[in-house]
Amino acid sequence: DAGVIQSPRHEVTEMGQEVTLRCKPISGHDYLFWYRQTMMRGLELLIYFNNNVPIDDSGMPEDRFSAKMPNASFSTLKIQPSEPRDSAVYFCASSPLWGHGYTFGSGTRLTVV
Amino acid sequence: EDKVVQSPLSLVVHEGDTVTLNCSYEVTNFRSLLWYKQEKKAPTFLFMLTSSGIEKKSGRLSSILDKKELFSILNITATQTGDSAVYLCAVEPVTQGGSEKLVFGKGTKLTVNP
Numbered sequence: 001d002a003g004v005i006q007s008p009r010h011e012v013t014e015m016g017q018e019v020t021l022r023c024k025p026i027s028g029h030d031y032l033f034w035y036r037q038t039m040m041r042g043l044e045l046l047i048y049f050n051n052n053v054p055i056d057d058s059g060m061p062e063d064r065f066s067a068k069m070p071n072a073s074f075s076t077l078k079i080q081p082s083e084p085r086d087s088a089v090y091f092c093a094s095s096p097l098w099g100h101g102y103t104f105g106s107g108t109r110l111t112v113v
Numbered sequence: 114e115d116k117v118v119q120s121p122l123s124l125v126v127h128e129g130d131t132v133t134l135n136c137s138y139e140v141t142n143f144r145s146l147l148w149y150k151q152e153k154k155a156p157t158f159l160f161m162l163t164s165s166g167i168e169k170k171s172g173r174l175s176s177i178l179d180k181k182e183l184f185s186i187l188n189i190t191a192t193q194t195g196d197s198a199v200y201l202c203a204v205e206p207v208t209q210g211g212s213e214k215l216v217f218g219k220g221t222k223l224t225v226n227p
Contacts, residue, residue, distance in 0.1 A: 102156075
């Protein structure tokens, strides 16, 4: 298995632009999570899905953030419009039902200038 | 609000030293506590602990949980430069959906010098 695959690895964009981050979870995993990591706040859960259905999006900072999971093998996290304070590493992770531990993707380092 | 606090925030040791990393937590309904190692990229899973007093061990790393005092420790013996990383502690609260929604601490940055 190739693990959780995220793209792009790095993204540099100008303030106000739309940014789309992509994730392919491990096949057969029922849960998909989007996390954001910064030095100040550590790893924060943004949203998670169970069987493609969003379960808890209480961590999404504001309406500029949205996430979708159109099928079991693909999810996107979109920021529109982006702001410099959105600069962070965004991780996608997946886990099997009742399994232990997540498998994280390699992350997308987002820089908004 | 569920919370995880790790200490120390950073630690510098010499190869061969033994280190102990601490994790304390507050969670409404506890299911498990997990340790991850994060080097340059994604966190990688080390241990999951659900029961008090039972040590989990993998090579030079070991961990134990105290559910009464709400903390866990991660021990690394005979440290090597390859152990340099950020070690993350996370707790999994019980949720209605039964999912693995983890709450992470900010991590302990360990630097092992040759």
